[in-house]
């Protein structure tokens with residue numbers, strides 16, 4: 001059985017008996033606003049245009065005059081709903097300047113009505129495809145990758161998703177009662193989105209297609225820009241299908257593409273039965289009303305006909321973000337500047353070539369064990385975080401080691417090494433050595449706390465971390481803040497419940513099956529500060545929010561598949577109860593970097609730029625003749641934080657860029673000189 005089949009199977013196995021209540025219908029409405037969110041996260045002029053033309057117009061054009069008052073009424077509501085449906089999404093978006101500067105990505109989200117039976121559920125399928133970097137806009141305009149990837153995902157009969165969907169739809173009529181209940185409950189009970197990574201499938205298809213001369217599946221002209229000899233082009237194509245159960249909390253980041261990926265298309269497509277309910281908020285059903293029919297032709301419910309919207313080609317344009325980035329960074333030559341980057345570093349950096357290899361490296365950690373794994377983790381941090389080796393060691397020892405880096409959505413989960421790592425984690429758990437659930441990072445601003453958190457989440461292969469600033473948790477409505485805290489944990493709860501049932505109710509094994517959920521609360525002192533005896537409403541809310549968090553971390557229903565990371569500049573303000581073992585147990589101070597630390601940070605920031613500046617390298621001798629300046633020394637950067645150093649690098653880059661603009665040498669002739677760095681230093685210090 002393919003992974004998707006396994007997922008679905010495990011999900012359906014997790015169900016217990018309970019009825020589908022009308023409350024769920026309310027949730028369905030919530031799903032629509034999820035859609036709104038999805039759009040607003042990824043707004044763009046193109047998106048608006050596409051939504052308008054492909055969805056809104058289409059919906060309108062479906063409305064045909066009808067003389068039967070009853071039917072007319074139904075249709076009007078239907079129209080209203082669909083209109084509102086789209087409007088909800090479009091209105092909420094902030095279509096901004098991004099469009100000009102950005103790569104003109106179109107963010108579509110594919111949203112299907114998944115209500116297979118009379119009882120209402122809406123399920124969303126978010127179809128995301130990522131595209132190749134550095135496409136030339138002239139070519140991009142002629143290509144509709146969305147279309148092709150959509151076909152790959154949904155229309156190709158060999159594709160796992162399609163066959164699964166077909167299988168499901170063929171079962172609609174003859175579905176067994178028991179199975180029907182299972183499905184409904186699954187949809188209700190599994191609040192976390194299911195992720196299906198079709199990337200390798202898409203890669204295979206593209207590569208196969210490329211090698212097939214007769215009747216190619218994708219016409220050659222659409223692949224002409226793909227340099228098949230360059231793995232990195234292929235490796236930047238990703239394709240994810242995300243299934244969002246209705247009413248689920250969508251972690252904002254779960255829908256955000258991975259670093260370095262370029263969203264090329266997400267397609268929004270919506271349908272729902274009981275539109276009347278959504279529209280009016282009433283749940284009364286008219287006698288004789290046929291609920292399954294929602295729209296003429298576009299989605300004939302509940303079949304899985306191809307939505308015609310995919311037939312439409314969408315033109316895309318604009319420069320890719322990579323172009324923008326590289327043009328800003330071109331010309332950096334750290335070796336010329338300070339000779340800080342060794343040749344080995346360069347080779348190592350070049351091998352990644354600026355592309356995101358995190359997912360690969362995560363797999364690498366998974367297949368390591370023992371010391372080998374710890375070393376690999378340590379190296380992972382070293383390449384990205386400078387000057388914090390003791391802190392990193394502490395985090396690896398206390399937080400990362402002993403965690404089985406296991407995701408049940410991992411296609412490699414048959415790997416024997418991973419099994420070994422899991423067994424080790426199970427043994428440790430049996431010994432009572434469960435991994436810690438809370439980490440506090442505290443220290444001066446800009447010292448790299450957030451950076452550390454990001455790397456921790458990456459190295460663990462966890463679900464995309466949920467990052468929120470503590471003040472965002474406060475809600476002016478009574479009980480609202482507590483609800484927001486609970487929502488943070490909801491996804492983890494859902495997944496744990498699912499794993500628990502798969503493990504036959506075995507609590508101890510369940511969390512090992514669940515992927516880790518990293519919850520990050522920044523500026524944690526703003527809310528979770530010492531509880532005080534006061535009867536003003538603000539203090540009461542804060543106290544209650546602290547209590548809620550404590551309960552989630554270490555209460556009766558504590559969640560072992562959660563790693564909570566708090567960050568603060570003011571540790572002394574935090575509630576003592578939050579800091580005790582079992583809660584934010586590991587506390588790591590992130591200090592200002594010392595000289596050697598600053599050197600490492602400089603290396604990291606210069607190193608990154610050097611990759612992009614390969615072509616613009618200048619003879620070392622020129623700079624060497626002027627003498628070696630140790631920027632990391634106290635004389636230059638004493639008292640600087642990591643963020644200060646990053647800012648210094650950016651500032652020097654901008655100075656060089658403006659000079660290049662003035663003297664007309666352009667980006668190709670861009671070179672950052674020692675004087676630029678010194679000027680930047682002066683500006684930063686003044």
Ligand SMILES: Nc1ncnc2c1ncn2[C@@H]1O[C@H](COP(=O)(O)OP(=O)(O)OP(=O)(O)O)[C@@H](O)[C@H]1O
Nearest residue numbers: 385386444445446447448449450451601642643646
């Ligand atoms: N140790 C470091 N190594 C490499 N880069 C660093 C380091 N510390 C900071 N930086 C750079 O500074 C930027 C800002 O750092 P970061 O946001 O992690 O600081 P912070 O400690 O979370 O700050 P705050 O407490 O104000 O939120 C990072 O994105 C990174 O580019």
